[in-house]
Amino acid sequence: MLQKQWFYGILIPVIIIAGCKKDPLNHLTNEESRIYVTDHDSTANFQSYKTYSISDSVSVIQDNQNAGQLLGLYEINLINAIKTSMQQNGYSLVDKSSNPDLAINVSEIINTQTNVIDYSMYWDSYSSYYDPYYWGDPGYGYYSPYSLGTYTSQTDGTEIDLLDLKNASANGSKIVSLWSGLVMGQDIYNPNNAASEVQKLFSQSTYLKAN
Amino acid sequence: MAPISKNIRLTLILMFFAFASKAQNGLQMDIAYRVDIPTGSFTNQVSNASAKGFNAALSYSFNTKFSLGLMVSYNDYYQKYPRALYTDAHGSTISAVMTNSIQQTPIQVVADYKLIDKGIIQPYVGLGAGFNLVSYDQYLGEFDNPQNAFKPTFSGDAGIFIPVSRISSTAIRIGAGYNFTPLNMGGIKNLNTFDIHAGVRFPFN
Numbered sequence: 189m190l191q192k193q194w195f196y197g198i199l200i201p202v203i204i205i206a207g208c209k210k211d212p213l214n215h216l217t218n219e220e221s222r223i224y225v226t227d228h229d230s231t232a233n234f235q236s237y238k239t240y241s242i243s244d245s246v247s248v249i250q251d252n253q254n255a256g257q258l259l260g261l262y263e264i265n266l267i268n269a270i271k272t273s274m275q276q277n278g279y280s281l282v283d284k285s286s287n288p289d290l291a292i293n294v295s296e297i298i299n300t301q302t303n304v305i306d307y308s309m310y311w312d313s314y315s316s317y318y319d320p321y322y323w324g325d326p327g328y329g330y331y332s333p334y335s336l337g338t339y340t341s342q343t344d345g346t347e348i349d350l351l352d353l354k355n356a357s358a359n360g361s362k363i364v365s366l367w368s369g370l371v372m373g374q375d376i377y378n379p380n381n382a383a384s385e386v387q388k389l390f391s392q393s394t395y396l397k398a399n
Numbered sequence: 400m401a402p403i404s405k406n407i408r409l410t411l412i413l414m415f416f417a418f419a420s421k422a423q424n425g426l427q428m429d430i431a432y433r434v435d436i437p438t439g440s441f442t443n444q445v446s447n448a449s450a451k452g453f454n455a456a457l458s459y460s461f462n463t464k465f466s467l468g469l470m471v472s473y474n475d476y477y478q479k480y481p482r483a484l485y486t487d488a489h490g491s492t493i494s495a496v497m498t499n500s501i502q503q504t505p506i507q508v509v510a511d512y513k514l515i516d517k518g519i520i521q522p523y524v525g526l527g528a529g530f531n532l533v534s535y536d537q538y539l540g541e542f543d544n545p546q547n548a549f550k551p552t553f554s555g556d557a558g559i560f561i562p563v564s565r566i567s568s569t570a571i572r573i574g575a576g577y578n579f580t581p582l583n584m585g586g587i588k589n590l591n592t593f594d595i596h597a598g599v600r601f602p603f604n
Contacts, residue, residue, distance in 0.1 A: 209451075209475050209500070209502060210451070210475060210477040210500070212477065212479070212498040212500050212536070212538050213538075213541055215477075215479065215498070216479075216496065216498070216538075216540070216541060220479075220482070220496040220540065221496075221540050221541040222540055222541075223493055223494065223495040223539050223540035223541075223542060224493065224494040224495070225487075225491050225492070225493050225494075226491065226492050227489065227490065227491040227492065334489065334490065334491070335489055336489065336491050337487055337488070337489045337491060339542050343541070372540070372542070373540050373541055373542075374541065388494055392484055392492055392494050393492075
């Protein structure tokens with residue numbers, strides 16, 4: 189009798205403990221799993237910029253190294269959605285040879301080494317992902333006055349960076365990042381999600397307007 | 400002479416009555432299901448009641464009225480908020496579905512005193528003090544920011560025992576209590592809860 193009582197007295201709580209926690213990850217849809225992170229240079233006057241140019245493909249940054257360019261359906265939809273949002277916000281698309289005020293780089297950030305993606309490190313190596321010569325003169329460097337933080341994740345991210353070409357010389361030959369938008373979470377590389385991802389990033393950045 | 404807190408005085412009074420009562424000592428175990436309702440600043444993170452909780456206590460009954468033992472409890476709190484904008488520690492703006500997941504595992508020394516130890520309904524009061532192992536996960540989307548804490552905890556409860564038969568010491572226990580756990584984590588100042596519990600007390604003899 190005593191052993192039976194002990195058995196049930198110990199077993200029941202152990203079973204309850206093991207099965208009790210409600211795992212939040214099991215109660216999220218793919219859309220709910222996604223986060224949209226934006227930050228900007230708080231000193232920037234976005235109304236002083238009128239034109240922009242955008243890279244014609246998306247760079248793949250794998251484990252802090254440039255792993256090439258991509259232009260699949262997701263990337264095409266992403267770039268088109270950025271163009272649409274920029275136009276809606278009053279910015280005009282020009283060729284990069286026409287001295288645009290702004291440049292836009294788009295990256296897919298893939299991390300296979302650990303579960304931690306540190307976006308301050310992303311900026312530390314930015315010159316190795318994007319040759320400054322593509323947007324400006326040789327010898328230019330990149331600089332971001334903000335960082336998007338560190339996230340523990342098994343998923344990858346898409347980042348859009350808005351760069352100041354207009355004042356690169358005045359900024360000491362530095363191409364300063366004015367705004368960044370980052371999408372992370374499940375199913376972000378689905379071509380059907382590209383437009384809504386961009387739309388969310390721009391809609392939470394109400395200061396990002398030319399007029 | 401240093402002032403004695405109300406809780407200590409009440410405990411001493413309970414112990415006096417316990418040892419003055421007729422002896423019927425022995426080991427006993429309590430198993431109970433409990434529902435906890437957050438109160439105070441705890442509701443800023445989770446306002447939903449926890450319907451996933453239990454108490455398990457092993458105690459020694461010094462007589463028919465007083466028992467002293469060790470109780471382990473557990474409850475799981477969960478709340479998901481619709482997508483909203485937040486500002487993180489870096490000053491970045493984040494659009495996310497926030498989910499707060501909190502687990503409490505208090506381990507307490509508990510004392511129970513039956514106000515009446517005969518009849519179908521035997522009211523009791525109880526006090527507890529110990530430590531609370533707290534696990535706090537705040538998810539933005541699928542991204543977790545886990546934190547843990549080990550904090551002092553105190554509890555008080557009252558209710559009734561209903562013996563299952565005249566010859567058995569096994570009894571159904573139904574009660575309600577209040578639980579205090581001070582905390583300073585993620586904007587939470589405390590994890591205070593009101594609880595109701597129902598279970599069984601059975602002796603090891």
